[in-house]
Amino acid sequence: MSIDAGTQSPARNPSSAQPRQGFDHIDILWISEGMSCDGDTVSVTAASQPPIEDVILGLVPGLPSVTLHNKVLSPTLGGEAFLAPFRAAARGELEPFILVIEGSIPNQNIIEGEGYWTSFGNDPDTGEPLTLNWWIDRLAPKAWAVVAVGTCATYGGIHAMAGNPTGSMGLADYLGWDFKSKGALPIVNIPGCPVQPDNFMETLTWVLYHAAGSSPPPPLDEMLRPQWIFGKTVHEGCDRAGYYEQSDFARDYNSPKCQVHIGCWGPVVNCNVPKRGWMGGVGGCPNVGGICIGCTMPGFPDKFMPFMDAPPGGSLSSMMSKPYGVFIRRMRSLTNHTLNKEPKWRHNGAALTSGYDPRYRP
Amino acid sequence: MTVTERAPGEEQLGTLVEMAWDPITRIIGNLGIYTKIDFAHKRVAECHSTSSLFRGYSVFMKGKDPRDAGFITSRICGICGDNHTTCSVYAQNMAYGIDNPPLGEHIINLGEAAEYIFDHTIFQDNLVFVDFCEAMVKETNPSVLARAENTEAPNAGIHGYRTIADIMRAFNPFEGAVYKRALQVSRTTREMFCLMEGRHVHPSTVYPGGVGTMPQPTLFTDYLTRLLSVLDFVKEAVAMNDDVFDFFYEALPGYEEVGRRRVLLGCWGAWQDPSVCDYKYEHMTTWGRAMKVTPGVIVDGELVTNDLVDINLGLRILLGSSFYDDWAGEEPFVTHDPLGNPVDMRHPWNQTTLPAPQKRDFNDKYSWVMSPRWFDKRTGDHLALDTGGGPLARLWSTALSGIVDTPYVKATGHSVRISLPKSEKLPETTLEWHIPQWSNAIERDRARAYFVAYAAAMAVHFLEVGLGLIRGGDTKVFNDFEVPDDAIGCGFHEAVRGVLSHHLVIKDKKIANYHPYPPTPWNGSPRDSYGTPGPYEDAVQDMPIFEENGPDDFKGVDIMRAVRSFDPCLPCGVHMHVGGGRVLKKVHSPMFGASHG
Numbered sequence: 001m002s003i004d005a006g007t008q009s010p011a012r013n014p015s016s017a018q019p020r021q022g023f024d025h026i027d028i029l030w031i032s033e034g035m036s037c038d039g040d041t042v043s044v045t046a047a048s049q050p051p052i053e054d055v056i057l058g059l060v061p062g063l064p065s066v067t068l069h070n071k072v073l074s075p076t077l078g079g080e081a082f083l084a085p086f087r088a089a090a091r092g093e094l095e096p097f098i099l100v101i102e103g104s105i106p107n108q109n110i111i112e113g114e115g116y117w118t119s120f121g122n123d124p125d126t127g128e129p130l131t132l133n134w135w136i137d138r139l140a141p142k143a144w145a146v147v148a149v150g151t152c153a154t155y156g157g158i159h160a161m162a163g164n165p166t167g168s169m170g171l172a173d174y175l176g177w178d179f180k181s182k183g184a185l186p187i188v189n190i191p192g193c194p195v196q197p198d199n200f201m202e203t204l205t206w207v208l209y210h211a212a213g214s215s216p217p218p219p220l221d222e223m224l225r226p227q228w229i230f231g232k233t234v235h236e237g238c239d240r241a242g243y244y245e246q247s248d249f250a251r252d253y254n255s256p257k258c259q260v261h262i263g264c265w266g267p268v269v270n271c272n273v274p275k276r277g278w279m280g281g282v283g284g285c286p287n288v289g290g291i292c293i294g295c296t297m298p299g300f301p302d303k304f305m306p307f308m309d310a311p312p313g314g315s316l317s318s319m320m321s322k323p324y325g326v327f328i329r330r331m332r333s334l335t336n337h338t339l340n341k342e343p344k345w346r347h348n349g350a351a352l353t354s355g356y357d358p359r360y361r362p
Numbered sequence: 363m364t365v366t367e368r369a370p371g372e373e374q375l376g377t378l379v380e381m382a383w384d385p386i387t388r389i390i391g392n393l394g395i396y397t398k399i400d401f402a403h404k405r406v407a408e409c410h411s412t413s414s415l416f417r418g419y420s421v422f423m424k425g426k427d428p429r430d431a432g433f434i435t436s437r438i439c440g441i442c443g444d445n446h447t448t449c450s451v452y453a454q455n456m457a458y459g460i461d462n463p464p465l466g467e468h469i470i471n472l473g474e475a476a477e478y479i480f481d482h483t484i485f486q487d488n489l490v491f492v493d494f495c496e497a498m499v500k501e502t503n504p505s506v507l508a509r510a511e512n513t514e515a516p517n518a519g520i521h522g523y524r525t526i527a528d529i530m531r532a533f534n535p536f537e538g539a540v541y542k543r544a545l546q547v548s549r550t551t552r553e554m555f556c557l558m559e560g561r562h563v564h565p566s567t568v569y570p571g572g573v574g575t576m577p578q579p580t581l582f583t584d585y586l587t588r589l590l591s592v593l594d595f596v597k598e599a600v601a602m603n604d605d606v607f608d609f610f611y612e613a614l615p616g617y618e619e620v621g622r623r624r625v626l627l628g629c630w631g632a633w634q635d636p637s638v639c640d641y642k643y644e645h646m647t648t649w650g651r652a653m654k655v656t657p658g659v660i661v662d663g664e665l666v667t668n669d670l671v672d673i674n675l676g677l678r679i680l681l682g683s684s685f686y687d688d689w690a691g692e693e694p695f696v697t698h699d700p701l702g703n704p705v706d707m708r709h710p711w712n713q714t715t716l717p718a719p720q721k722r723d724f725n726d727k728y729s730w731v732m733s734p735r736w737f738d739k740r741t742g743d744h745l746a747l748d749t750g751g752g753p754l755a756r757l758w759s760t761a762l763s764g765i766v767d768t769p770y771v772k773a774t775g776h777s778v779r780i781s782l783p784k785s786e787k788l789p790e791t792t793l794e795w796h797i798p799q800w801s802n803a804i805e806r807d808r809a810r811a812y813f814v815a816y817a818a819a820m821a822v823h824f825l826e827v828g829l830g831l832i833r834g835g836d837t838k839v840f841n842d843f844e845v846p847d848d849a850i851g852c853g854f855h856e857a858v859r860g861v862l863s864h865h866l867v868i869k870d871k872k873i874a875n876y877h878p879y880p881p882t883p884w885n886g887s888p889r890d891s892y893g894t895p896g897p898y899e900d901a902v903q904d905m906p907i908f909e910e911n912g913p914d915d916f917k918g919v920d921i922m923r924a925v926r927s928f929d930p931c932l933p934c935g936v937h938m939h940v941g942g943g944r945v946l947k948k949v950h951s952p953m954f955g956a957s958h959g
Contacts, residue, residue: 035417038390039440039563045484045545046552046562053536053545071387075492075535077922079383115685115719118392119414122384129414129722158437163422165717194440194563253567253574253840273561279549282584283556283566289574290566293433301434306427308569 022213023064027097029086029139030070033120033132034103035159035168039194040150041072041102046279047197050205063208070100083121090138096183098207099143101136104152104159105174107167108133117166133174140175144183145207147190148172149200154189154224155298162302170298172224185210185217189224192271193295197279199229199272223298225270234266234285234292237275241266246332247325249318253289260314263291263307267317271296378407379913383922384414388489389930390441391415393886396724397902397921401913406921409895409902411886412722416685416730420715423876428454428845428868429570435864435878436564441485441931443563444477444555445857446864446878452634452853453864454570455641458843466572466839467636468828471654472585473558473565474633475824478817479592480551480562481858482753482810485929487533487544487599490807493923494606495533495541502909502919506613513609517601520788526609529602540602547592554588554821557581572840582829589821593785596818600793603811607804614908621803621924623901624662628736628747628884629759630673630863631657632856633820643700643852646670651765654820655856656773658759659736659747663797665762666738670854671701673736677863677879678708678744680733683726683888689714695867695875696850706737710865710877711850733890734883744890748897749860749881751806751929753813756856757795769826770819780815783822803901806927845871857881859929885928898925 032038044052050060052073058065069085076082088094106117108131119129140146148171151157160168172179172187179187190203203226209215219227235241243249243258244267250257260267264286266274274287285292294304304311345354379401384394392415398408419438423431432450436443448470455461462470492498499507510527523529532540552562558575560566567574575581610617633654640649650657650670658668659676667673681688689712696711698704705711722728735744749755757778760766764775772779777796784790795812798805831837846868853864860881867875887896895903902924909919 033385033392033415035415037437037440037443037563039437039443042390042440042563045488046549048549051545053542056536071385072390072489074387075497076387077383077493077917077919078385078387081917082385082387111719113719114721116414117416117719120385120392122382158434159417161422161434163424165418165421166416168417193437252842253569253572254838256576259574278556278561280553282553283560283562285560285566288560288567289576290560290568291574293566295564301430306430307433308427308429 023096023211025065025067026144026208026211027085027089027094028066028068028070028100029089029097030068030100030102031086031120031132031135032071032102033118034101034153035106035118035166036103036150036152038072038102040200041070043194043197044200045073047201048280049198050201052201055201055205055208060205062212062214063205064212066208086121086135086139089142090135092142095142096144096211098145098147098211099139100147100149101153101171102149103132104156104168105132105136105171107169110167136171136174140179141182143181144211145185145188146171146175146179146181147188147204147207149190150195151191151193151295151297151300154191155300157193158301183211186220187224188218188220188226191225191230191296193300196273196276198276203229229272230270230296232270232272234269234271234274237272238266239274239287244318244321245325246329247318247322248329256289259286259291260318261310263293263309263311265294265304265311266292268311268313269294269297377402381916381918383918386922386925386930388492389926390439391882391931393925393930395898395902395921395925399907399913404907406902406905406907409899410724410728411888411896411898412729413731413886416717416719418715418717420713420877421717423873426873428457428866428871428873431864431866431873431876432568432570433564438878439857439880439931440563441481442477442858444473444559444565444568445855445862446880447565447568448474449853449855449857449862449864449878451568451570452641452855453851453866455851456643456853457849457851457866457868458570458845459642460571460841460843461639461641462572462636463838463841464636465577465828465831465836467634467639468824468831469558469573469575469577469839470568471633471824472821472828473555473568475817475821476551476554476558476585478858479596479814479821480548480555482814483544483551483599484548486603486807486810487540488535488548490926491533491541492535493919493926494530495535495538496527496530497534498919499530502911502917503614504910509613510609515605516608517605520601521598523602526605529606543595547595550588550592554585557585569840571843575839577832577837577839579829579832582825582832586825589818589825590785593782593818594787596815597782597785597788597791600811600815603808607808610804616906617804617908618800618802619906620908620920621806621901621905621927622800623748623897625660625801626745626747627660627750627755627758627801628673628861629655629658629749629755630854630856630861631655631670632756646674650854651763654766654768654771655756656760656763656765657854658763660755660758660762661738661745665759666740668759668763671699671703673854674852675699675703675705675709676737676739677710678706678735678737679710679713679879680708680735680744680890680892682733682891682893683728684732685718685720685727685730686732687716687718689716700850710863710879711852711867711875713875713877715877729888731883731887733887733896734879735890735894744892744894746887746890746894746897746900748801748885748901748928750801751810751927752856752858752860752881753809754801754806755860756813757809757816758797761795761797768820768823770823771816778812778816780812780819782815782819803924803927810929847871859931860884880931882931886930898928898930901928
């Protein structure tokens with residue numbers, strides 16, 4: 001591997017059983033210079049389903065070969081060696097490519113004069129920084145697909161919080177919600193703060209199968225999220241939901257019970273993390289004692305703050321379910337008590353009392 | 363950094379080539395490094411570092427519920443966000459007048475230990491070491507690679523690689539065996555982290571007053587088995603790092619000057635001891651010294667203080683080259699600390715962040731990073747402390763104080779001894795890190811491998827203590843609290859790449875002021891109002907160049923090694939730019955050397 005290359009795989013394409021109509025090779029141009037913490041890139045290095053290196057090395061059958069250009073993972077020393085494919089793509093000399101945007105998009109229009117909120121490389125003529133907005137304006141229309149990774153890029157996130165000085169917004173707010181890429185795809189939004197590692201890799205892999213011509217585009221909901229990942233709520237996948245059903249609630253964070261009275265928004269948040277875990281099935285949020293603060297949602301963070309107070313609707317719904325829940329809990333407790341006893345014929349007595357009857361006929 | 367005298371005649375003829383790297387890869391965040399290089403003398407004449415990102419945390423946190431601070435500040439950083447959450451918990455605990463139950467504290471300690479192991483591993487092996495790998499050295503210093511092919515690795519018996527070049531090949535990106543294994547280890551150790559703090563990188567289970575993590579024996583079993591599975595890797599990594607770095611000193615005489623600067627190190631301490639720590643400011647000197655990495659300010663090899671109160675009162679945030687308006691005329695928030703000591707207007711408690719975006723001008727304002735400095739009351743200097751990338755300052759400070767004494771880690775006054783239990787391949791091993799001769803790129807990088815071992819050893823200790831509490835029936839992990847109407851708090855911690863402080867002022871139960879100071883504003887700061895350059899600038903400025911390529915195909919690997927040794931992480935605070943070896947501008951500089959004194 002050359003250090004001047006991107007994270008290029010050896011030149012061999014994975015085998016495929018079907019004849020392909022799509023691309024044999026595609027570049028991924030990943031810009032994390034939005035208002036971000038680079039946490040989504042870091043998160044992606046935690047994925048194991050599939051791991052990023054398997055995609056780059058061509059180990060997943062049916063995918064096109066991929067060259068990844070990502071600042072954190074790039075073997076280049078940086079600067080122009082790293083920027084070359086981005087500059088080529090902006091000139092229309094690199095196709096096809098998938099554009100991945102990480103971080104929210106600041107509003108350059110509110111700056112008077114020549115300042116900037118965030119930049120990515122310089123203008124070779126003036127030596128002054130090129131803004132993220134400049135790059136998006138040139139790259140998005142030429143991209144075969146556009147992917148927004150993390151809640152900042154999808155919906156604005158933390159940096160778009162009330163009182164922010166930068167006027168930040170999500171990518172669809174910037175490009176328009178009806179934006180279509182050159183490959184006729186809407187923006188593919190994969191929210192999460194940060195993105196759950198395997199959720200991203202799984203969605204990217206689907207987009208790559210589509211690029212290879214072997215699958216339809218990924219099914220997205222009206223907020224442009226993958227339906228199979230964000231179609232259910234946290235609560236529907238939470239192993240503490242049983243406590244809710246029985247109206248049995250945690251009063252502080254020492255408790256293993258349902259956390260809706262101490263800040264958990266799980267019943268109304270679209271996310272699969274309690275079911276999938278955070279990585280390799282380990283960790284998560286309310287399933288392991290962390291209140292759901294709604295970090296995958298378009299309304300995050302403001303509509304969930306202050307995080308540690310009960311959501312306004314939480315006390316109403318739990319109050320209404322209380323008579324049922326308390327009754328059910330008592331009944332189950334009785335049943336559970338019975339089930340915790342062995343049947344009476346298991347003993348070491350002189351006589352067999354199991355009801356043994358070899359000539360039984362109904 | 364040592365300045366070499368030059369004959370005036372030579373300076374007149376010196377040709378400077380502007381070289382810039384922007385963005386710098388294999389770091390977190392937006393960093394640009396702009397240099398002028400004197401190829402005739404193989405030296406860097408001038409360096410500016412700049413960050414091109416402003417998000418405004420200290421601005422948009424005003425007026426919010428202070429309990430939200432740990433969740434919000436985590437989002438400052440995508441690789442060590444949990445360090446912010448933890449530091450915020452420390453600051454909030456002080457403000458609320460509470461502490462964490464012992465088991466809750468040890469769960470946080472175990473989470474933070476896993477974070478150090480994970481983060482240092484992925485940074486060292488997957489990001490830093492690409493600069494030392496075979497593919498890189500072949501392009502920048504072919505003669506060094508040739509020598510490496512013929513140099514036996516002294517620690518081959520531990521790591522299994524016969525020659526230095528074999529080790530370098532194992533670090534080739536995406537293909538080398540150690541590179542790939544490091545990615546796996548970074549996942550296993552992140553799972554350890556997720557067990558304790560819920561999610562990486564923004565934790566879900568950490569609250570002011572403790573954690574919501576369920577303290578079952580299973581939690582500790584799952585953590586322990588993962589920890590044991592990476593111990594061979596940790597021991598081998600120290601041996602490989604020692605071999606490669608010692609080889610560089612040998613193969614390139616004078617390499618100690620790369621990234622070297624005066625010993626000006628700061629460490630704010632890590633891992634609270636719940637038997638001592640009550641989070642009260644009045645007792646901060648005592649519980650600060652009980653931390654399992656000892657805080658300290660080290661100037662020219664001498665320990666100036668290990669007292670967190672002194673450290674706190676010496677903090678100064680200077681402007682000079684940053685895109686902000688000054689706050690000197692604003693109303694102060696905190697005039698005196700709880701002990702009655704006066705608090706400076708330039709202290710983070712009194713800072714008001716007033717962003718002023720403008721054109722970048724290297725002769726005036728050129729960065730979104732401010733210039734944190736530490737006021738040395740002995741001399742009246744505003745010291746541009748660096749963090750040594752984290753591990754160098756932590757080991758140095760802990761070694762000099764000689765306080766830490768645990769079953770697996772012991773400070774001796776001049777070294778730190780680290781014992782790791784038996785693992786699958788390798789026996790029980792005691793490593794000893796000695797205070798080095800220099801604060802330079804190689805020693806920053808070497809310390810990182812040793813600190814991974816330190817963190818793993820401390821994790822074994824915290825596991826034993828934590829399991830002891832559970833077996834004894836003490837399973838409380840969270841202390842409830844009320845937010846006071848008015849309060850102040852401060853937290854001191856070590857983010858992975860060095861010092862981290864959070865300063866909080868609460869008025870009417872809301873955040874009136876909140877200022878996090880992570881390591882990178884310290885390391886990546888621009889020239890301050892006194893003209894003092896920040897540590898990256900200082901470390902790179904006037905350093906020698908060993909790369910064999912000339913200006914036309916120059917990669918700048920030595921400069922990149924110097925900068926990456928600090929473990930830049932610029933969401934926390936910075937921007938290098940090389941024009942692919944292009945000569946951007948030739949400057950005939952009769953003033954050479956006058957611009958940096």
